[in-house]
Amino acid sequence: AVQANDPEGSFLFLKLYTISDGTLPSFFVFISFLGPLLGITLGFDTVNSEQTKGTLSRLMSQPIHRDFLINAKFVSALTVISVLFFALGFLFMGLGMVITGLPPTPEEFWRIVFFILVSILYVAFWLNLAILFSVAFRQPATSALACIAVWLFLTVFYNIIVNLIAKAIAPPAMAGTHQVLRYQEIIMTLMKILPGELYSDATTTILMPSVRSLGPLTMEQIVGAIPGPLPLGQSLLLIWPQLTGLIAATVFCFVISYVTFMRREIRSR
Incomplete structure (x- = not known):
């Protein structure tokens, strides 16, 4: 991500969600x-x-x-996730106000709200994937082992595979410049x-207004950019x-689980 020069002290409240003292990860890394x-x-x-448990056939026998x-x-689990995340986000905001003595600006407040909404959407994807399994x-x-296997693959092993591909296709x-940009675009696409x-990418851009681009830029583009934080x-x-x-990924998992469940034959034990 390309960042502009952030003025000293600007968006100080958002830094509470992104900085770390080295002992614990930052708030958004912890959530991710x-x-x-x-x-x-x-x-x-x-x-x-x-x-x-044999209760599914009893439920389906009801009108x-x-x-x-x-x-x-899905809705009940998503409601629990939403309440939990909003409670954690606003609790962290309250602790920040107590520690710093400064309230968040309106833009900082809405950026935190959108950060919470994106976090809920991210967890909703994994919820739908678990429901699918x-x-x-x-x-x-x-189903639990299958979910953990997918999570481990996407978290650990996929990065290893991408690193091997990156090493294999690395330009001389x-x-x-065109060849280097093409190489970076391929890796970013993967x-x-x-x-x-x-x-x-989404949470970094929301919580760090100085981020102006998520893709590779040439030196000409960087020089021509106007420094300063982006509006919300x-x-x-x-x-x-x-x-x-x-x-799209969340809806895709839910649609597959929905269609599979609707076509399943349910029998009593």
């Missing part, structure tokens, strides 16, 4: 690491646990639509497949592709 585990925990046994069940499972597998342990030392990378509207436009990717 533990958020997927929260979504997996709330969703890995939403459907198959009901089937294992309710079948899709009410999976919709209620809960519908696909009949045993909760199997005397490569031209990294944007990761939900965590999309979330990191421009920051949201900058991260719109990341938000679209997270929304």
Whole structure:
């Protein structure tokens, strides 16, 4: 990400969410690491646990639509996540006001609100992925292991694979600017497949208004840029592709789990 020169002391309140003293990670890094585990925990046994206990057939025998069940499972878990994140975000804001003695400016407040909304969207993806595995597998342990396997692959092993690809296709030392930019675009495209990378780009841009670009820039573009923080509207436009990717992945997982559940034959034990 390309940053402009941030004036000293500007957006001081937002720095509470991004800085770290080295002993603990910053707030948004903490959310990006533990958020997927929260979504997996709330969703890995939403459907198959009901089937294992024999209560799913009893629920379906009631005069309710079948899709009410999976919709209620998702909405209830998403409500818990939303309440938790807003409570944590505003609690952190209150602690920051007590420590610094400064209230957030209106733009800082709305940036924090959008940061919380993006965090909820990120965890909602993992929640829908866990619900999908809960519908696909009949045993909760199997769905939990599948979710953890996907999380580990996307968090650890995918980065290793991308690093190997980057080393294999790295341009020579005397490569031209166009070739170097092409190489960086390929690596960034591979990294944007990761939900965590999309979330990191979005939250970094929201919480750090000095970020002006998320892609590679030439020296001519950097020299011609006007230094200064971006307004909130421009920051949201900058991260719109990341938000679209997270929304699409979340909806895709939910649609697959919804269709699979609606077509499943449910029998009593």
